[in-house]
Amino acid sequence: MKITILKEKLKEGINIVERIAQKSLTLPILNNVLLKGEKTFISLITTNLEIGLQWWSLAKIEKEGEIIIPARLFSSFINFLPEGPLEIETDGSFLNIKSGEYRSRIKGFSPEEFPLLPQVGQEExxxxxxxxxxxxxxxxxxxxxxxxxxxxxxxxxxxxxxxxxxxxxxxxxxxxxxxxxxxxxxxxxxxxxxxxxxxxxxxxxxxxxxxxxxxxxxxxxxxxxxxxxxxxxxxxxxxxxxxxxxxxxxxAIVPKKYETQIVLSKNEFLNQIKSASLFSGKISEVKLNISSQKGKVEIFSQNPDLGEYQSALSGKIKGKALSVSFNHRFLIDGLLKIKSPEVIFELTSEEEPAVLKPVGDEGYLYVVMPIKTS
The missing domain is CATH 3.10.150.10 (DNA Polymerase III, subunit A, domain 2)
Structure with a gap:
């Protein structure tokens, strides 16, 4: 095999496929990448037996062939090379790489030892x-x-x-x-x-x-x-x-109706939950007291070793008053996934699932279970 390709193009490919060539003590062959030169294409293949990755690029193929080489070593060496064309050539079980004044000779393995990637039909x-x-x-x-x-x-x-x-x-x-x-x-x-x-x-x-x-x-x-x-x-x-x-x-667990609905500024709600999380206890509890009459959500947390936190957030609230506790990490994760400036929070009771949704986007919802405080 003899191939000429730009270093930056090969680096792009090895950076993609090497991420699943993980260190395996039981199957060391999986630590490698299969390099192929066929027709006008170079390809790199890795697998961890759950995922298979194959990358192709156009290249100058003077002689077709294939070889298995250690993925991490190959990637590290390619990253150190100067920009420009490099030449890859097999010599028996070795892979020779030339780039400017750089030369390397990497010991490889027989391609027959590498697991075959499964074939997926392309009918639909x-x-x-x-x-x-x-x-x-x-x-x-x-x-x-x-x-x-x-x-x-x-x-x-x-x-x-x-x-x-x-x-x-x-x-x-x-x-x-x-x-x-x-x-x-x-x-x-x-x-x-x-x-x-x-x-x-x-x-x-x-x-x-x-x-x-x-x-x-x-x-x-x-x-x-x-x-x-x-x-x-x-x-x-x-x-x-x-x-x-x-x-x-x-x-079956996504609520079809709600008793209380709140529309809040996402960033303000997120910042107050993050602040409350600093004072939460062992079960990461943050308590929300919701009042439609006041038009506010009061946020409270406490830890006997650290102290307590309390704040309030104005919003558009309709429905009944409610006190409900959540794991702050779950609330924060849900809010971070919402991209709109405002968020809708729909609740049914202190023990039933609540729903977070972006305002103006019907394509996303996040359901979170409250912490039962009984």
Whole structure:
């Protein structure tokens, strides 16, 4: 194999794929990257057996071939090289790299030892703006929590319908749902549960990409694809296994009505909850006293070792008066995911789920359970 490529282009690729080439003591082959030269393309492949990443770029391919090399070593060395073209050439089980006055010889391995990436059928797909999709995913993916007892809530639930996509995550204490409204050319509806690590990598890899992100469905895997701008060929493939099982019927816990509704400045509410969190106790409790007559929300927290905090926040309040306690971390997380200047807070009782929603955006809601104080 003999390839010539610009250093900055190769650096872009290795920075994308190396993030899942994690150190593995049981399967050291996963610490490596598979480098290929085929036709007019160079490609880099890594996998952790849950996620597979493949990146392509146009390059000058004088001789085709492939080799496996340590991902971290390869990445570190490429980062130190000067800008400009570099030459990559295999010599038996070694990879020689030349760039200006720099020379290196990296010991590699046989490509036959590297795990094959699963193949995902490309019969039916959807195309969405990459940045819009990643922004939506980033509003929910970190709500999920690892659970051996209930692996289905460890991931992110996707439901693709002809007019919208629902993206949902929960840890049983709170839940986030984001809708993307789009006309999708689907012959049927698709739903699956994506591992949380995959969701995080999708945001890391594709959030800055302009153009469309293609999503291909299959029973056990899903493929996310972005294309090269120079030619009609993939630039990145991210393939992930799916979590087996059925996602909970989350619609059953989303309140359909409310007894008290508050419209507040998001930033003021967020700052006061953050301030109250400094004085909360072991269960991270922050208490809200809501009065429609006063048109205020009083916020209170106390800690026997630190002292107490009290503040008030004006807002548009309708419905009955209510005193309710929440975990401050859950409230803060929900508020940070809302992008509008004002937030709607809907409550039913001291023990039933409450809902945070952005003003002017029907596509997002955040459900949070109160702390029972009985």
């Amino acid at each position: 797909k959807v195309e969405l703006d990459s940045q819009v999709f990643c922004q939506a995913l980033s509003q929910v993916f970190d709500i999920a929590s690892p659970s051996l007892a209930r692996p289905e809530i460890s991931g992110i639930f996707f439901h693709f319908q002809k007019e919208q996509i629902k993206i949902v995550a929960t840890d049983s204490f709170r839940l986030g749902e984001k809708k993307i409204f789009s006309q999708l050319p689907l012959t049927k509806e698709y739903s699956f549960i994506l591992p949380q690590l995959t969701a995080r990598e999708i945001v890391n890899v594709f959030s800055e990409k302009e153009g469309d992100l293609r999503i291909y469905f299959s029973p056990n895997q899903v493929l996310f694809e972005s294309m090269l701008s120079e030619t009609d060929h993939p630039q990145i493939h991210l393939i992930s296994r799916l979590i087996e099982g059925d996602f909970p019927d989350y619609q």
